[in-house]
Amino acid sequence: MAATPAADPAADPVAAAKAAAPASGETVRVDSWIWSVRLVKTRSMGATACRGGHVRVNGERVKPAYAVRVGDEVRLRHADRERIVIVKRVIRKRVGPPVAAECYVDNSPPPPPREAVAPAGIRDRGTGRPTKRDRRELERLRGLGTPE
The missing domain is CATH 3.10.290.10 (RNA-binding S4 domain)
Structure with a gap:
């Protein structure tokens, strides 16, 4: 049944x-x-x-x-x-x-909006470690490097 x-x-x-x-x-x-x-x-x-x-x-x-x-x-x-x-x-x-x-x-307040974070240098898979130039570029994009 x-x-x-x-x-x-x-x-x-x-x-x-x-x-x-x-x-x-x-x-x-x-x-x-x-x-x-x-x-x-x-x-x-x-x-x-x-x-x-x-x-x-x-x-x-x-x-x-x-x-x-x-x-x-x-x-x-x-x-x-x-x-x-x-x-x-x-x-x-x-x-x-x-x-x-x-x-x-x-009755919860709405969750705070997620901060829009720009992707900081997305590398292709399998390209290995970043070079010194790539690392400096990533730091510049993130705002960590010193102004040149």
Whole structure:
């Protein structure tokens, strides 16, 4: 007997989120939740961020075991960026990105634009080491050399 698409958690994001939700009365740790909704790569990175003071819930620094509830504002400083999210759904298992995005409201400021860096002397593969002339030209392009 084939499984129907509605019964398959991978096909239905809402079903996947419900499957990852804790049982009634259970709470979810903040380090586990920020990992589950893909704000950090590993749960241990979430715990380390909490211990380092990089995670705040409703404006207060929290320990990794702090219980997250629906409606909490979670602020995470990670990778030179601050993420501000409001908890919409509490889950305990890691889910895919589309499902994870439904578990919070993202109020984060947009990431800073990447600085446009001109490629400084791209060499053909296999041409060997740069000559002294090539090196001076690269330094001049990068602005490291003395003005001549």
